[in-house]
Amino acid sequence: MRGIFDLTNAEEFLERTLEINDFNKLKIPIYVAATSLNDHSGVLFGPGSMDHIPLSKAIVASCCIPVLFRPVKIEGKYYVDGEIKRPLSTEAAIKRGADVVIVSDTYGSKSNSEKIGMFGIASEVINMMFEDKSIRSIAISREKYPDKQIILISPKVGDVPMFRSYSYEALVKSGYDAANQILQEVKNGVEILDKISNLVPHGYYDKSKDMIVVHFFSKDSDKPDIMAYLKRDMSWDIREVVEEKSTLLFDREVVEILHKSVSRCERGSQFDKMVRDILLKIEARIQKMLGLLEKEIKCLGY
Numbered sequence: 001m002r003g004i005f006d007l008t009n010a011e012e013f014l015e016r017t018l019e020i021n022d023f024n025k026l027k028i029p030i031y032v033a034a035t036s037l038n039d040h041s042g043v044l045f046g047p048g049s050m051d052h053i054p055l056s057k058a059i060v061a062s063c064c065i066p067v068l069f070r071p072v073k074i075e076g077k078y079y080v081d082g083e084i085k086r087p088l089s090t091e092a093a094i095k096r097g098a099d100v101v102i103v104s105d106t107y108g109s110k111s112n113s114e115k116i117g118m119f120g121i122a123s124e125v126i127n128m129m130f131e132d133k134s135i136r137s138i139a140i141s142r143e144k145y146p147d148k149q150i151i152l153i154s155p156k157v158g159d160v161p162m163f164r165s166y167s168y169e170a171l172v173k174s175g176y177d178a179a180n181q182i183l184q185e186v187k188n189g190v191e192i193l194d195k196i197s198n199l200v201p202h203g204y205y206d207k208s209k210d211m212i213v214v215h216f217f218s219k220d221s222d223k224p225d226i227m228a229y230l231k232r233d234m235s236w237d238i239r240e241v242v243e244e245k246s247t248l249l250f251d252r253e254v255v256e257i258l259h260k261s262v263s264r265c266e267r268g269s270q271f272d273k274m275v276r277d278i279l280l281k282i283e284a285r286i287q288k289m290l291g292l293l294e295k296e297i298k299c300l301g302y
Contacts, residue, residue, distance in 0.1 A: 006070050007060040014056035023051040023058075031096070032058040033082025033089045037071055042082060044092055083134075090141040090150055100149045101141075104175065105134055106157050142234045142266070146276075149269050151186070152235075153178050188263035189271050192238055196226055201278045214275055227259060228275060236265040236272060 020026055023046050031046030032055070043050065045058035053074060061072040061079035071078035082089065093101045142150055155174040199216035202224075206213045211231065215224035223244060229237045239259040265271040 005068060007064060007072060010063070011056050011060045011072075014059055015054070018056060021055050023047055023053075023055055026055075029096075030055070031089075031092060032062045033092065034058065034061040034064075034072075034079040035082055035084040037078040037080060039077075043079065044082075044089075090137060091144070094141065094145050094148050098148070100151065102151045102153065103138065104153050104155065105138075106155055139234060147273075149266055149272075151182060151266055153182050185264045189238065189265045189269065192226065192240075192263050192265075193271055193274070199225060201275075203275075203279050212279070214278065224257070227257075228271075234266075236263075236269075236275065237261060238263040238265060238271070 015021060023030065029047050031044045031049070034043050034045065035041070036043050045051070045053050045055075045061075050058075057072065057074060061074060062082050063069075064072050064080045066080045066084065069080075071080050073079075090101050090103060138150060138152060141148075153175070155171070155178040157171055157174050196216045199218060201214055201216050203212065203214040205211075209229075211229050213230075214228045216226040216228075217224050223241070225241055227239045227241065229239070231237055238261070240262045241257055241259045243258040245258065263271075
């Protein structure tokens with residue numbers, strides 16, 4: 001099988017560089033995803049799963065972008081990038097006992113450069129191929145495993161050249177900055193939990209925005225302190241009210257609420273679990289009220 005480039009040098013570099021090149025000797029288990037071209041199946045290299053294959057060989061197989069690189073031959077079969085069959089591999093981590101899965105996703109990072117060469121075009125095409133699959137993969141995992149927390153980190157690497165030796169510094173910095181931003185959001189989420197513990201919730205479905213909205217009020221107040229929006233990717237956008245402005249429009253008071261985004265909480269987070277519990281309780285109270293109303297109607301003979 002052919003490709004523009006060969007990964008032999010990369011494999012030799014890893015063999016020389018890795019202190020441990022054996023899956024079973026690693027202190028922390030690692031699994032490497034690849035795709036078999038022979039039977040079109042997703043494969044995991046790691047403890048209990050083809051763990052006799054050297055780590056260096058598994059890594060280059062997982063990095064093998066079809067067409068650009070020659071498929072990696074392992075025991076008579078050819079392997080390429082694991083994202084072809086199993087985008088982001090979140091489910092594989094959950095099935096192996098992970099309660100929190102941290103995902104680094106670079107597919108949605110778009111290039112803003114007007115100067116884009118042959119390899120830049122190839123990179124953009126590959127990103128577009130995987131972007132939709134990765135979004136669907138995360139959404140499915142969040143829906144299938146609501147008790148698990150999936151934290152998505154999306155470094156901005158769109159304008160970093162894909163095939164330049166100096167790119168690694170920019171890539172590492174971009175990943176570090178993106179991770180720090182998410183870490184701050186997680187910290188903000190913990191602070192928000194403390195704040196809303198003494199607030200009164202009110203949840204509803206906003207038809208115009210097609211999303212679930214939860215407002216948190218101070219006791220004896222008719223204006224929210226904190227607002228939370230459940231987005232299409234099943235994460236919460238949490239906003240804190242910073243100011244309220246009242247104006248008269250046709251002799252009626254119109255209140256404008258100014259707020260700032262303070263945190264984003266993923267599906268399965270503590271905030272997510274707490275708010276879903278609140279919504280279930282609200283729904284239960286509504287169902288109880290409807291049941292009582294139905295009985296009253298029957299007693300009246302309607």
